[in-house]
Amino acid sequence: MALTSVPAMVGRGFYNAHSATQANASELARPVLERAARAVPSASPFVMADYGSSQGRNSLAPVRGVLSIARERFGPEIPFCVYHTDLPANDFSALFQVLQSPESYAAENVFSYAVGRTFYDALFPPDTVSIGWTANTVHWLKTIPCTVSGHIWPARGNAEERAAFSAAAQADWTTFMTARAREMRVGARLIVDAGGGDADGRCGAEAALDCLNESLKEHVRPEEHARMVIGGWFRPPSDYPSFFENGWRAPDGQFLKLLSVEHHPLDTAGFDRYLEDHDAHAFALELTATFRAFTETSLVAGLDRSRADKDALMDAVYDGMRRRVEADPRGTVARWDLVVLDIERSE
Numbered sequence: 001m002a003l004t005s006v007p008a009m010v011g012r013g014f015y016n017a018h019s020a021t022q023a024n025a026s027e028l029a030r031p032v033l034e035r036a037a038r039a040v041p042s043a044s045p046f047v048m049a050d051y052g053s054s055q056g057r058n059s060l061a062p063v064r065g066v067l068s069i070a071r072e073r074f075g076p077e078i079p080f081c082v083y084h085t086d087l088p089a090n091d092f093s094a095l096f097q098v099l100q101s102p103e104s105y106a107a108e109n110v111f112s113y114a115v116g117r118t119f120y121d122a123l124f125p126p127d128t129v130s131i132g133w134t135a136n137t138v139h140w141l142k143t144i145p146c147t148v149s150g151h152i153w154p155a156r157g158n159a160e161e162r163a164a165f166s167a168a169a170q171a172d173w174t175t176f177m178t179a180r181a182r183e184m185r186v187g188a189r190l191i192v193d194a195g196g197g198d199a200d201g202r203c204g205a206e207a208a209l210d211c212l213n214e215s216l217k218e219h220v221r222p223e224e225h226a227r228m229v230i231g232g233w234f235r236p237p238s239d240y241p242s243f244f245e246n247g248w249r250a251p252d253g254q255f256l257k258l259l260s261v262e263h264h265p266l267d268t269a270g271f272d273r274y275l276e277d278h279d280a281h282a283f284a285l286e287l288t289a290t291f292r293a294f295t296e297t298s299l300v301a302g303l304d305r306s307r308a309d310k311d312a313l314m315d316a317v318y319d320g321m322r323r324r325v326e327a328d329p330r331g332t333v334a335r336w337d338l339v340v341l342d343i344e345r346s347e
Protein backbone atom coordinates (compact mmCIF):
# COMPACT_ATOMS: atom_id res chain seq x y z
CA MET A 1 0.00 0.00 0.00
CA ALA A 2 1.22 3.51 -0.75
CA LEU A 3 1.97 5.94 2.04
CA THR A 4 -0.80 8.35 2.87
CA SER A 5 0.84 10.39 5.60
CA VAL A 6 4.29 11.84 6.05
CA PRO A 7 6.66 9.97 8.37
CA ALA A 8 9.14 11.71 10.69
CA MET A 9 12.86 12.25 10.07
CA VAL A 10 15.41 9.46 10.55
CA GLY A 11 15.71 8.78 14.29
CA ARG A 12 18.48 7.92 16.75
CA GLY A 13 19.67 11.53 16.47
CA PHE A 14 20.61 11.05 12.78
CA TYR A 15 18.67 14.14 11.70
CA ASN A 16 20.40 16.24 14.37
CA ALA A 17 23.77 15.05 13.10
CA HIS A 18 23.01 15.70 9.42
CA SER A 19 20.95 18.85 9.11
CA ALA A 20 23.53 21.61 8.73
CA THR A 21 21.72 22.86 5.61
CA GLN A 22 18.52 23.33 7.61
CA ALA A 23 20.55 25.03 10.37
CA ASN A 24 21.91 27.44 7.77
CA ALA A 25 18.36 28.10 6.59
CA SER A 26 17.36 28.96 10.16
CA GLU A 27 20.34 31.28 10.55
CA LEU A 28 19.22 33.24 7.51
CA ALA A 29 15.74 33.67 9.02
CA ARG A 30 16.90 34.45 12.56
CA PRO A 31 17.11 38.26 12.10
CA VAL A 32 13.41 38.26 11.10
CA LEU A 33 12.51 36.12 14.12
CA GLU A 34 14.44 38.40 16.47
CA ARG A 35 12.91 41.55 14.96
CA ALA A 36 9.49 40.02 15.63
CA ALA A 37 10.50 39.15 19.20
CA ARG A 38 11.29 42.83 19.76
CA ALA A 39 7.77 43.78 18.73
CA VAL A 40 5.38 41.27 20.33
CA PRO A 41 3.40 42.39 23.39
CA SER A 42 4.29 41.19 26.86
CA ALA A 43 2.61 38.03 28.15
CA SER A 44 3.02 35.89 31.23
CA PRO A 45 3.90 33.17 30.65
CA PHE A 46 5.56 34.11 27.38
CA VAL A 47 4.92 31.22 24.98
CA MET A 48 7.12 30.36 22.03
CA ALA A 49 5.95 27.55 19.73
CA ASP A 50 8.47 25.69 17.58
CA TYR A 51 6.38 23.86 14.98
CA GLY A 52 8.14 20.81 13.47
CA SER A 53 11.21 20.84 15.69
CA SER A 54 12.43 17.36 14.76
CA GLN A 55 15.21 16.40 17.18
CA GLY A 56 15.72 19.95 18.37
CA ARG A 57 19.31 20.82 17.66
CA ASN A 58 18.44 23.41 15.03
CA SER A 59 15.88 24.95 17.38
CA LEU A 60 18.42 25.92 20.02
CA ALA A 61 19.78 29.07 18.38
CA PRO A 62 16.35 30.49 17.39
CA VAL A 63 14.98 29.84 20.89
CA ARG A 64 18.07 31.32 22.53
CA GLY A 65 17.67 34.47 20.42
CA VAL A 66 14.02 34.96 21.37
CA LEU A 67 14.67 34.13 25.01
CA SER A 68 17.39 36.70 25.36
CA ILE A 69 15.17 39.41 23.80
CA ALA A 70 12.21 38.43 26.01
CA ARG A 71 14.45 38.62 29.08
CA GLU A 72 15.79 42.01 28.05
CA ARG A 73 12.29 43.38 27.37
CA PHE A 74 10.17 41.76 30.07
CA GLY A 75 12.61 40.72 32.80
CA PRO A 76 13.61 37.31 34.21
CA GLU A 77 10.52 36.94 36.40
CA ILE A 78 8.23 36.30 33.39
CA PRO A 79 8.13 32.51 32.83
CA PHE A 80 9.31 31.61 29.32
CA CYS A 81 7.68 28.45 27.90
CA VAL A 82 8.88 26.73 24.74
CA TYR A 83 6.82 24.05 23.06
CA HIS A 84 8.65 21.90 20.53
CA THR A 85 6.05 20.18 18.37
CA ASP A 86 6.41 17.40 15.82
CA LEU A 87 4.70 14.24 14.55
CA PRO A 88 4.11 11.45 17.09
CA ALA A 89 6.80 9.29 15.43
CA ASN A 90 9.46 11.97 15.92
CA ASP A 91 12.58 11.00 17.88
CA PHE A 92 11.60 12.98 21.00
CA SER A 93 14.28 11.22 23.07
CA ALA A 94 16.95 12.90 20.95
CA LEU A 95 15.11 16.21 21.47
CA PHE A 96 15.04 15.82 25.26
CA GLN A 97 18.73 14.90 25.31
CA VAL A 98 19.59 18.06 23.38
CA LEU A 99 17.48 20.12 25.79
CA GLN A 100 19.47 18.69 28.71
CA SER A 101 22.86 19.09 27.05
CA PRO A 102 25.36 21.89 27.66
CA GLU A 103 24.39 23.48 24.32
CA SER A 104 20.78 23.89 25.48
CA TYR A 105 19.10 27.26 26.07
CA ALA A 106 17.90 25.93 29.46
CA ALA A 107 17.87 28.56 32.20
CA GLU A 108 15.99 29.48 35.33
CA ASN A 109 12.30 30.18 34.78
CA VAL A 110 12.45 28.62 31.32
CA PHE A 111 10.17 25.63 30.72
CA SER A 112 10.39 23.30 27.71
CA TYR A 113 7.69 20.92 26.51
CA ALA A 114 7.19 18.59 23.59
CA VAL A 115 3.96 18.04 21.68
CA GLY A 116 3.57 14.92 19.55
CA ARG A 117 0.77 15.90 17.21
CA THR A 118 0.46 17.13 13.62
CA PHE A 119 0.66 20.88 13.15
CA TYR A 120 -2.36 20.62 10.86
CA ASP A 121 -4.39 20.31 14.09
CA ALA A 122 -4.89 22.88 16.84
CA LEU A 123 -1.99 22.46 19.28
CA PHE A 124 -2.69 25.17 21.89
CA PRO A 125 -5.70 26.79 23.52
CA PRO A 126 -6.89 29.96 21.77
CA ASP A 127 -4.83 33.16 22.27
CA THR A 128 -1.83 31.44 23.84
CA VAL A 129 1.21 31.79 21.59
CA SER A 130 3.29 35.00 21.53
CA ILE A 131 5.78 33.90 18.93
CA GLY A 132 5.66 30.98 16.51
CA TRP A 133 8.59 29.63 14.56
CA THR A 134 8.57 26.97 11.90
CA ALA A 135 11.68 26.15 9.90
CA ASN A 136 11.97 23.77 6.96
CA THR A 137 8.58 22.18 7.60
CA VAL A 138 5.63 23.55 5.66
CA HIS A 139 6.43 21.68 2.42
CA TRP A 140 5.49 18.43 4.25
CA LEU A 141 1.89 17.70 3.36
CA LYS A 142 -0.88 16.56 5.65
CA THR A 143 -1.78 13.65 3.38
CA ILE A 144 -0.05 12.33 0.30
CA PRO A 145 -2.55 12.55 -2.56
CA CYS A 146 -1.01 9.92 -4.88
CA THR A 147 2.15 8.10 -5.83
CA VAL A 148 4.37 9.42 -8.60
CA SER A 149 5.01 7.48 -11.78
CA GLY A 150 8.65 6.49 -12.21
CA HIS A 151 9.93 8.69 -9.41
CA ILE A 152 9.86 9.30 -5.66
CA TRP A 153 9.64 13.08 -5.93
CA PRO A 154 6.29 14.74 -6.72
CA ALA A 155 7.85 17.54 -8.76
CA ARG A 156 9.12 14.82 -11.13
CA GLY A 157 5.62 13.40 -11.59
CA ASN A 158 3.33 13.87 -14.59
CA ALA A 159 1.03 16.89 -14.93
CA GLU A 160 -1.91 15.18 -13.21
CA GLU A 161 0.21 14.04 -10.26
CA ARG A 162 1.81 17.47 -9.89
CA ALA A 163 -1.61 19.10 -9.95
CA ALA A 164 -2.76 16.79 -7.13
CA PHE A 165 0.24 17.73 -4.97
CA SER A 166 -0.10 21.42 -5.74
CA ALA A 167 -3.80 21.37 -4.78
CA ALA A 168 -3.02 19.48 -1.56
CA ALA A 169 -0.31 22.02 -0.68
CA GLN A 170 -2.73 24.90 -1.17
CA ALA A 171 -5.38 23.31 1.01
CA ASP A 172 -2.79 22.41 3.67
CA TRP A 173 -1.56 25.99 3.90
CA THR A 174 -5.08 27.17 4.74
CA THR A 175 -5.43 24.38 7.32
CA PHE A 176 -2.06 25.26 8.87
CA MET A 177 -2.83 28.99 9.05
CA THR A 178 -6.32 28.39 10.44
CA ALA A 179 -4.86 26.43 13.36
CA ARG A 180 -2.09 29.00 13.96
CA ALA A 181 -4.47 31.98 13.78
CA ARG A 182 -6.55 30.54 16.62
CA GLU A 183 -3.66 29.93 18.96
CA MET A 184 -1.77 33.19 18.35
CA ARG A 185 -2.41 36.07 20.73
CA VAL A 186 -3.34 39.45 19.27
CA GLY A 187 -0.01 41.04 18.31
CA ALA A 188 1.71 37.65 18.11
CA ARG A 189 4.01 36.85 15.21
CA LEU A 190 4.61 33.67 13.24
CA ILE A 191 7.88 33.30 11.35
CA VAL A 192 7.83 30.74 8.55
CA ASP A 193 11.17 29.70 7.09
CA ALA A 194 10.33 27.70 3.95
CA GLY A 195 11.81 26.53 0.69
CA GLY A 196 10.24 27.91 -2.45
CA GLY A 197 9.44 26.02 -5.64
CA ASP A 198 8.52 26.87 -9.22
CA ALA A 199 5.06 26.33 -10.73
CA ASP A 200 5.86 22.61 -11.11
CA GLY A 201 7.06 22.25 -7.51
CA ARG A 202 10.76 22.06 -8.45
CA CYS A 203 12.76 23.27 -5.46
CA GLY A 204 16.39 23.06 -6.62
CA ALA A 205 17.05 19.60 -5.19
CA GLU A 206 15.78 17.67 -8.21
CA ALA A 207 19.20 16.61 -9.54
CA ALA A 208 20.14 15.16 -6.13
CA LEU A 209 16.77 13.42 -5.86
CA ASP A 210 17.27 11.99 -9.35
CA CYS A 211 20.50 10.38 -8.06
CA LEU A 212 18.57 8.84 -5.19
CA ASN A 213 15.78 7.69 -7.50
CA GLU A 214 18.23 6.05 -9.93
CA SER A 215 19.98 4.25 -7.11
CA LEU A 216 16.64 3.04 -5.74
CA LYS A 217 15.66 1.62 -9.11
CA GLU A 218 18.89 -0.34 -9.09
CA HIS A 219 18.35 -1.76 -5.61
CA VAL A 220 14.65 -2.24 -4.89
CA ARG A 221 11.86 -4.21 -6.53
CA PRO A 222 9.72 -2.33 -9.09
CA GLU A 223 6.58 -2.74 -6.96
CA GLU A 224 8.44 -1.30 -3.94
CA HIS A 225 9.68 1.64 -5.98
CA ALA A 226 6.16 2.28 -7.25
CA ARG A 227 4.95 2.72 -3.64
CA MET A 228 7.71 5.12 -2.61
CA VAL A 229 6.94 8.81 -2.45
CA ILE A 230 8.31 11.72 -0.48
CA GLY A 231 5.30 13.72 0.66
CA GLY A 232 6.57 17.24 0.09
CA TRP A 233 5.60 20.08 -2.21
CA PHE A 234 7.41 23.41 -2.41
CA ARG A 235 4.92 26.18 -3.14
CA PRO A 236 5.86 29.05 -5.43
CA PRO A 237 6.97 31.93 -3.17
CA SER A 238 4.36 34.23 -4.79
CA ASP A 239 1.59 32.02 -3.32
CA TYR A 240 2.23 33.52 0.12
CA PRO A 241 1.71 37.22 -0.70
CA SER A 242 -1.31 36.20 -2.79
CA PHE A 243 -2.79 34.33 0.17
CA PHE A 244 -2.33 37.35 2.46
CA GLU A 245 -3.26 40.04 -0.05
CA ASN A 246 -5.00 42.79 1.98
CA GLY A 247 -4.66 40.52 5.03
CA TRP A 248 -6.34 37.18 5.69
CA ARG A 249 -9.43 36.67 7.82
CA ALA A 250 -9.33 33.19 9.39
CA PRO A 251 -12.56 31.15 9.54
CA ASP A 252 -12.79 31.91 13.29
CA GLY A 253 -12.45 35.66 12.73
CA GLN A 254 -8.80 36.36 13.54
CA PHE A 255 -7.07 38.73 11.11
CA LEU A 256 -3.52 38.06 9.91
CA LYS A 257 -1.16 40.25 7.93
CA LEU A 258 2.03 39.39 6.09
CA LEU A 259 4.53 42.01 7.28
CA SER A 260 7.49 40.95 5.16
CA VAL A 261 8.79 38.32 2.74
CA GLU A 262 12.52 37.75 2.28
CA HIS A 263 14.32 35.52 -0.21
CA HIS A 264 17.72 33.94 0.25
CA PRO A 265 19.55 31.51 -2.03
CA LEU A 266 20.84 28.55 -0.02
CA ASP A 267 23.24 25.84 -1.18
CA THR A 268 23.59 22.43 0.45
CA ALA A 269 25.94 22.75 3.44
CA GLY A 270 29.50 21.84 2.50
CA PHE A 271 29.28 23.11 -1.09
CA ASP A 272 31.36 26.22 -0.28
CA ARG A 273 34.03 23.99 1.18
CA TYR A 274 33.92 21.74 -1.89
CA LEU A 275 34.49 24.75 -4.16
CA GLU A 276 37.69 25.43 -2.22
CA ASP A 277 39.06 21.95 -1.56
CA HIS A 278 37.50 19.99 -4.49
CA ASP A 279 37.01 17.02 -2.17
CA ALA A 280 34.10 15.45 -4.07
CA HIS A 281 34.01 12.39 -1.81
CA ALA A 282 33.59 14.41 1.40
CA PHE A 283 30.95 16.62 -0.21
CA ALA A 284 29.00 13.66 -1.59
CA LEU A 285 29.04 11.95 1.81
CA GLU A 286 27.66 15.07 3.47
CA LEU A 287 24.98 15.74 0.87
CA THR A 288 23.86 12.12 0.89
CA ALA A 289 23.60 12.01 4.70
CA THR A 290 21.57 15.24 4.63
CA PHE A 291 19.13 13.72 2.14
CA ARG A 292 19.04 10.41 3.97
CA ALA A 293 17.99 12.19 7.17
CA PHE A 294 14.78 13.49 5.60
CA THR A 295 13.97 10.83 2.99
CA GLU A 296 14.80 7.40 4.37
CA THR A 297 11.68 6.87 6.50
CA SER A 298 9.46 7.72 3.51
CA LEU A 299 11.28 5.22 1.31
CA VAL A 300 11.49 2.39 3.85
CA ALA A 301 7.70 2.59 4.20
CA GLY A 302 7.45 1.37 0.60
CA LEU A 303 9.60 -1.73 1.07
CA ASP A 304 8.00 -5.15 1.17
CA ARG A 305 7.15 -6.03 4.76
CA SER A 306 8.88 -9.39 4.41
CA ARG A 307 12.28 -7.85 3.70
CA ALA A 308 14.76 -8.82 6.39
CA ASP A 309 17.71 -6.76 5.13
CA LYS A 310 16.28 -3.25 5.24
CA ASP A 311 19.24 -1.48 6.88
CA ALA A 312 21.82 -3.03 4.58
CA LEU A 313 19.61 -2.39 1.59
CA MET A 314 19.21 1.29 2.46
CA ASP A 315 22.96 1.60 3.07
CA ALA A 316 23.46 0.34 -0.50
CA VAL A 317 20.78 2.70 -1.86
CA TYR A 318 22.39 5.76 -0.28
CA ASP A 319 25.85 4.63 -1.28
CA GLY A 320 24.58 4.51 -4.86
CA MET A 321 23.35 8.08 -4.45
CA ARG A 322 26.69 9.10 -2.98
CA ARG A 323 28.57 7.66 -5.98
CA ARG A 324 26.42 9.61 -8.42
CA VAL A 325 26.81 12.89 -6.50
CA GLU A 326 30.55 12.33 -6.18
CA ALA A 327 30.81 11.96 -9.97
CA ASP A 328 29.26 15.40 -10.51
CA PRO A 329 29.03 17.62 -7.41
CA ARG A 330 28.29 20.82 -9.33
CA GLY A 331 25.54 19.19 -11.34
CA THR A 332 23.84 17.55 -8.38
CA VAL A 333 24.19 20.04 -5.51
CA ALA A 334 20.84 21.18 -4.16
CA ARG A 335 20.37 24.95 -4.42
CA TRP A 336 17.33 26.10 -2.53
CA ASP A 337 15.32 29.32 -2.67
CA LEU A 338 14.58 30.16 0.93
CA VAL A 339 11.48 32.25 1.71
CA VAL A 340 11.06 33.89 5.12
CA LEU A 341 7.60 35.12 6.09
CA ASP A 342 6.81 37.39 9.03
CA ILE A 343 3.09 37.09 9.83
CA GLU A 344 1.25 39.09 12.48
CA ARG A 345 -2.10 38.49 14.09
CA SER A 346 -3.49 41.99 14.29
CA GLU A 347 -7.07 41.30 15.46
Ligand SMILES: C[S@@+](CC[C@H](N)C(=O)[O-])C[C@H]1O[C@@H](n2cnc3c(N)ncnc32)[C@H](O)[C@@H]1O
Nearest residue numbers: 008022052054058086087118119135136137140
Ligand atom coordinates in the same frame (compact mmCIF):
# COMPACT_ATOMS: atom_id res chain seq x y z
C1 LIG B 1 13.30 19.09 7.79
S1 LIG B 1 12.68 18.86 9.41
C2 LIG B 1 12.95 20.47 10.12
C3 LIG B 1 13.31 20.38 11.57
C4 LIG B 1 13.76 21.67 12.22
N1 LIG B 1 12.68 22.64 12.27
C5 LIG B 1 14.94 22.24 11.47
O1 LIG B 1 14.82 23.34 10.92
O2 LIG B 1 15.96 21.57 11.42
C6 LIG B 1 10.93 18.87 9.16
C7 LIG B 1 10.17 18.47 10.40
O3 LIG B 1 8.79 18.72 10.19
C8 LIG B 1 8.10 17.65 10.79
N2 LIG B 1 6.76 17.57 10.23
C9 LIG B 1 6.38 17.17 9.00
N3 LIG B 1 5.04 17.19 8.91
C10 LIG B 1 4.58 17.60 10.13
C11 LIG B 1 3.28 17.78 10.67
N4 LIG B 1 2.20 17.58 9.94
N5 LIG B 1 3.18 18.19 11.96
C12 LIG B 1 4.27 18.40 12.71
N6 LIG B 1 5.54 18.24 12.25
C13 LIG B 1 5.68 17.83 10.98
C14 LIG B 1 8.94 16.44 10.47
O4 LIG B 1 8.59 15.34 11.29
C15 LIG B 1 10.32 16.99 10.70
O5 LIG B 1 10.74 16.79 12.01
